[in-house]
Structure formats: structure tokens, C-alpha cells
Amino acid sequence: MSQNHPYLGLQLPSNAPFELKPSHGKGWGAFATRKIERGAKILEEKPLFVIRKHHDEITEEDVRKTFQQSTPRGKQQFLSLRDNAARPFSSMNYAFAENSFALSDNPPKHGLFLIHSRFNHSCIPNCNVPSTNGEIIASFATRDIVAGEEITFCYNTDFECRTRGDRHQVLRFTCECKACLPGTLFQQLSDTRRTLIRGLQYLTLGRDLDGQRQGSESPIIIDSQLKKAAENLAIQVSARLVYNLLVMSLLDEEELMNDFMIGRMYPGILILSTLFKTEGNARLARLAMEQKTWLEKLCVAFRLWGRGDVVDYGIALQLRMIHGPS
Template sequence: MMRRGFLISKKAQEPEVTTIKRANSREEPIRLALEKPGSWPTNVLATNSNCVQFISLLKVTKRSSSLSTGGATTPDGPTHIVTTLPPLNNNEPNTQCLLLQGTKQVILSTPGFPKPLPPPPASPAFRLGPSPGKGMGLFSTRQIKQGEIILWERPLLIMASGIPIAFPASFSEAQRAQHALNDLEFYMETAVSRMKPDRRAAFMGLHNCHKKDGSGPLMGRVRTNGISPASQTKTEVDVKMADHSVVSEHISRLNHSCSPNTQPRFDFATFAHQLYAVRDIAEGEELTLQYVDILVNKTERAENLKPYAVVCTCTACTENPRESDKRRSAIASFMPSVPVWAVNRQLSDDWLIKKSLQILEFIEKEKVEHVAMYNNATATVMDAYICLGDRQNASKWAAKVMIRHRWAEEYKRVEEFLDPDSPAYVQHPLWRLRVDENPTNAKGAMYKLMAEACGPGGVSTMSNGMGLFTFAQGQEIPPETLKKVLAMVKQGK
């Protein structure tokens, strides 16, 4: 789920303590290493020698009531780093990053990094313009097809969240919050001062809805505009970067909708956000993004939107929200298990397909095609047809997965299933699992054995599609089945 950065956390909704994640019980302050803008040391995290400056941001700690300014002599290495990425010496824009120690190395090891950005289109598919009641917003300049990349944008700034802040024990919650905001503003000054003048002007031109809660002008902009770069595919870099805030010149102008028509995905090779159209978009339509989880009910969404000063007036929030909430809840709780349905003889051959089609209908009705379930339910229909050995229908659904997995979780090698005569079908782990008595595929055979071992009452599928294999207490596994299982284990299957 793409969501606004660290600011949607429970803490973020309480202005007094927002953005503060304490380091540990000892409340160690951070030590910040600053790389020379434009320099490209490859091992900066391993040594301080490449740092222009190495400062210990030691403020008042619990253990010391006096204010210490720290210096360059701390024996420990940096905990955080301010760096400029990517290291391309061309005219491409770059990003000022405040990262946790170690994160940069993971970024550097991304396959293909640093890849140049694709050339910009002759005329952009979006424009900035006023959006009544919402300030500025982005609008399409032409018809855009589902799955198209609307824009490809290198961020202005990336900031790690959860930066530890040290406080004296005597501070009240409010004092701690203000102290933390002051520290964070200082870190941001360090990063923003390194931006080229046009990039700094773009950053300072962004909206700030945190003017009255103690945030400085820079942190106010990060809090208003930051989104998480987390994507669905859980690579090491995705995991490392999930807890970061990304601020961009254009993507940060997207206003919120509970039925958004775009979904960003961060591409670490180009170090840039790709903004996808998640359904067909008409010329002149406003482009929108989800700021908070939109599958929760209207009341919860309204609460979660408060830190962004957004009172949502979208269709889902205003027209028959109770019906909308029901559909959204069904989408959120759908957990289809294809293999369990395939071996569950109590269900019909089309049970899972019908369930998935209903969820897809709800998704399209609610206009929430950006959620991962849109692709998951589509892939479930494709997989169900594979279980039935129906190549023609499976290949039709593979074509839909091809588009829908672009912004959601990837279905590996789905292109191999576009041709109904492809040899990839017989190699698929679920191939004919529903129709063959003895599936040739090892994984399929394993599910059959599980069903056999549990007995007819032990295979169950809940109404939300979730499948379970259960054993009754004291239930014996038939010796023949046990033999087969042991043989499979022996063969390393």
C-alpha cells in the first residue's frame, strides 16, 4: 500500500508527539555524517575519512542535564548520513537524502543502479493547476490508459523517519515534541541547503499544512508532502526504505482521494518515482493519490486524514458511505487460497472464480484499482483457470495481470502465460491441480497429499477465500498417505 510517509502513524496523528521514535531506552542521539555534495565516495559508511564534516548531534540527554554541543572526535561511526543520490554527472536532477547508516550501501547494490532517467516526453501528461477547495493539484493533459506511467520523477528529498532524539528526563511530552521538531528542522536545514537553487525553490514552493504545531518551515513541508517509497515487492532495498519520506516537486502536488486514479511506485535503479494510471483517465481529470489506507471505513479515514488537514468530499465519503464501507471491508478481508480451493471437493469448480470476480466488481465500483488486491484477485482468476487446465481463459486473465501488476505486486513471468499453447502451463505448480487425480507437479502433489492426510472434513475454505488444512485431535494419518509423504520428503520435494 502506498501511503504518506511516517506521518500517518498513530503518533503522527497526535501533534504533541508526532514523528518521534525513541532510539532505545538509553536515548542515544544520532551522529550525522555529511558527504560532500557531488562527491561519490563508495565506502562513506565504513569510514569517516570521506566526510566533509562529522558532527555528533549530542543535545541534552537523560543522563546529562547540561547541553553538550558535540564535536568531530566521537569514537563511534555515524548513525545517519546526509548524501546526494544518484551519482550521475549529467544534467539530471538529484536527491538530497538523510539516511540511516547502511541504507546507502543497499541502494548502491540495487541491480542497474544508477540508471539514467528516461528522456522526458515532448509534452507532459500532467499539468499543475488550482483544484477548488484543495489548493493546487495535478491534472491530466490528455487521455491516459490504465497502466501507463504518467510521470517519472526523481525526488527532491528523502528522509529517514524514526530519527532518535534525546531528551532530558524532566521534559514534558509537549517539550519533547517541540525539542524533536527543532532537531529535525536542523537536520532538514543541512539537507535542503545542499539543493541546487531551482530544486530548493521547488521544495520551498510546496504546500505546508503544519504551520501552527511547532514544525519549522522545512519539517512542515516534509510532513505535508512526504510519501513512503515502499513498494509491494519486498526486496532488501524496499524493506530498508519503507520507513522513509519522499518529497517530490510534482508527485507531492497530488491531492488525496479515497478512490485515487494513480499509484506511485519507487524504482530504485533510476532512483525515481513512477506514477501509474490505475484506470483509464480522461483529459482534464484531476490526478489523485491515497494519503491513508482507504479500505478502512469512512470514519476511520476521516480521522487518519486529520494530520493532512483534509476533509474528504469524494464520492465514497459522501454518497451512501455505508454501502461503500461494506464493499471496502469485503475487499480488505479477501484472502484467496487457490491450492486449498483446488483440493477442496466440497466447493464447485467455479467457486473461487466467482468470489474473485465479485471482489473485482467491488474494486471497480469503489474505484480502488490501486490496491494490491486488484492484481491479486485478477491473478487468482488466472491461477484458478490454470488449476482447471483451461489455457484459453488463463491466457486472457494473464493479459489483465500483465497490466495490473505494474503498480502492484509482481506476478513472476506472467508474460509466459499470454500464449495458451505456451509450455509454461505444464510447468506451473498449480497446473490441472483441480482436475487431475495424480498431479505430476511436485507442489500440486503435495497439496493433494495434505488434503488426503487431513481427510474430507479437514479441508476448509472460509467465505473470504482463506483456506485451511486442519487435523482433528488424535486423528491418524492413513499409513499409505504417510508413506507417500515420506517418499516425497526423501526425494527432496
């Protein structure tokens, strides 16, 4: 069946470190043809076409109009798109939805990407497609990838805080990655780790993933006093540092630590570690940040646990000014 598959006609850049071929149970996928070093760019791609609307506002008519304005080659490539069962898509809108990436939220803009859309999902991916301000997207290896390995990225941005069941509901398919394979110790630990990460984020931000507060029957923070303190941004600086470093250690164990995650999380943690005004605390925080691994940093920082700092009251006020009153 794959011998006549239209994806065989998709043109990859001549130096692409991967090939496209069927991936068991997942339609087609991208597989490394040589070793790809952590941090290396895997592919840069221009969209076949762009629709300037919110995802849920794009209609069949929008896609049809854009298609008609496309070049003959663009039309042919669009019509070569297939679903996971190798059938043509039942509608143009569906084909667009399954093969597009959000380029910007404000103003809304979605691009159809033929090759990056062949990359499959994993909840423990080896590649990242960072958001872009322009129209060209690029993918980067988040760890070393060996020849023959499938190249995957995570389709959602907050999956490090979601359990297997939660993720599958969003994905609308059953992922079979290491974090999703039922009956394994890693999978059970993975659900525990990701639930903890979500709770720790609530404690430091005072909000859940959607920016909202949980109701009084919070499944995330059961202790109502602790929940209230988090929502009032009244968590001590020492606890904040411990929570943040615990998140990093959990991400590390979950095999989700990479340069993008560090770039997102580390600056905030570094600032946090310099806020202490009580001398003994400041010294411990410095010592913690000097440690090599996230676990070692956490172990030293944990000696701050339960210690108040003269800066605590001022920080709560500052955070409330930034995030708004409770």
C-alpha cells in the same frame, strides 16, 4: 492569491499532460490538459533530495542538514512549498513529511518530490504511483482521464479494505471523493463493499491488514468457527476461489479495478483455479476463469460453493508450511 503563488514557478516537463492550479478545498492539484489514456505514463520525477531514515525517525535537524547541502535552486524550490492554506510550513520537517514519498522500507529511504506531491488524494483515484526500487518515481493513468479532470492517486495501500471513517482517521483530512460523499447510495454501498473485502481477505489469508489476528470479539468475522478455520488456513479451495472472485467483483463495482490491481491479484487467483484435483471441480474452475467479466467468473465459480476437493487437506498443510503454524 494564486496569481503570485510560488507553485506557478514549479517547472513541469514540456510534454506534461497536466497543469498545476488551485483545487477547491485541497490546496493545489494537477489537472489534465488533454486526454490521458489508461496505462499512459503521466510523470516521471527525480527527488529534490533524499533522507535515508524511517518516516517517524526523521528530525528537523535531518531535514535542515539535507537542505543546507542542496543547490541554491533546490533550496529555493524547497522554500516555495506551501500548506493547503497557502502558508509557508511551520517547520522544515513538516514540509518534508507532507511532500515526500517512501522510496524503500529496507533500507528506509524517503524522497521529496515537488510535483507529485501536488497530486491530491482520492479513494477512487484515476492514477497510481507504484513503488519503486530506485529513486525516480512515476505515475500512470489507471483509467482514461479526460481534459480538465483532476489527477488523483490513493495515499494509502489498503484503503480498498477500509470504510470512510477509517480512511479519514488515517488521512487526517476529510476526503470528498465519490466514495466519501455522505448521504449518497454509492457511499453507503462503498462502506459495505470495503468491509466485505476486508473480511474476505481475512478468510483467505487468516490475518487482518496489519498481519495480525483479530481478537475473539472480531468485528470482521463474527462466526467463531469460520474465523478459526480461516486462521488455520483450513478454508476449502472452492471457497477460496469464490472469496477471491467476489473480492475482484467488489473492487470492480467500487471502480478500483485497474491493471495494477489485476497484476497484484490475478496470478494468485489463476494458480488457485488450477489446484482442483476432483475432475468435476477442475472443469468448473476452468470454465469460471474463461468468462469475460469478474462477475461472470464469480457466477460460474459459485457453482463450486460447498464442494470439497481431494486437494483440500494437502493445500491446508502446504499453506501452513508457507505461512507458519497456527
